[in-house]
Structures are given as structure tokens and as C-alpha cells.
Amino acid sequence: MRSHDSPGAKHPESPNTQLGLVYEPRYLVFHQHRREHTQLRHQYWTWGLGFMAFVVKCYQNDPPQRSQLRRIVLWWFKDQLKQLKNSLRGRHVLPPTMIFAESWGGILGILGEYPRSLKRVEEIRRRFS
Numbered sequence: 001m002r003s004h005d006s007p008g009a010k011h012p013e014s015p016n017t018q019l020g021l022v023y024e025p026r027y028l029v030f031h032q033h034r035r036e037h038t039q040l041r042h043q044y045w046t047w048g049l050g051f052m053a054f055v056v057k058c059y060q061n062d063p064p065q066r067s068q069l070r071r072i073v074l075w076w077f078k079d080q081l082k083q084l085k086n087s088l089r090g091r092h093v094l095p096p097t098m099i100f101a102e103s104w105g106g107i108l109g110i111l112g113e114y115p116r117s118l119k120r121v122e123e124i125r126r127r128f129s
Contacts, residue, residue, distance in 0.1 A: 037097075044098045045105035051076070052109025053117060060114070076106065 034040035059069045080103045086092040087099055
């Protein structure tokens with residue numbers, strides 16, 4: 001994806017400046033290949049779920065960014081639809097099941113994953129305090 005294709009973050013002191021990614025070759029990242037199709041599909045589902053839960057958290061806690069967050073959600077679902085169309089036409093590296101899984105995770109993320117997560121965290125805190 002090119003940087004101008006996504007709504008990306010803006011620098012708070014210079015709103016016309018797009019923030020970029022930084023390459024750091026000394027970083028170590030844990031990577032695990034999923035051996036089964038169901039495990040990989042679950043991973044895509046969790047990516048959609050987690051991303052949209054994060055967006056909901058930001059929406060609730062950062063009112064000045066709400067219009068930007070609405071644009072991100074709209075962009076994300078449009079992009080998911082575009083990926084699905086390409087996949088169904090055989091023009092995408094992923095099969096439709098993976099894109100459906102990520103999209104479904106995103107839908108569930110918007111519909112309440114963040115509040116459910118807060119409840120789980122509070123239960124864990126009570127258990128260990």
C-alpha cells in the first residue's frame with residue numbers, strides 16, 4: 001500500500017505533514033507461521049477484531065480525532081471490499097475466506113470488543129489483587 005492510499009496519522013504540530021514508518025534493522029520480531037488453514041483464518045479474524053477495537057478505544061477517548069477515525073473505518077471497509085473482489089477474481093494472494101475472516105473480526109470489533117476487553121482486564125485485576 002502506498003502512503004497516500006491510507007488516511008494515516010497527521011503530525012499534531014504540522015497537520016499537513018504525513019507521519020511515516022521508521023526502518024530499524026536491529027529490531028527483533030517474533031514471527032510464527034500458522035500450520036493449519038483454520039489457525040491462519042483465526043489470525044486474520046483477530047487482526048480485524050483488534051484493529052477495530054483499537055479504533056473504538058481511540059474514538060471514545062480522543063474526541064478531536066473522531067472525524068479522522070470515521071474516515072479510517074470507512075477506508076478500511078472499502079479496502080476490505082476491494083480485496084474481496086480481487087480475491088474472488090483470482091487477483092489477490094489471499095483466498096476469500098481470509099478476507100471474510102478479517103472483515104468479520106472488524107465488524108465484531110466495532111460492535112463491542114473494546115468494552116468486553118475492559119471487562120476481562122478488570123476481572124484479571126480483581127483476581128490478582
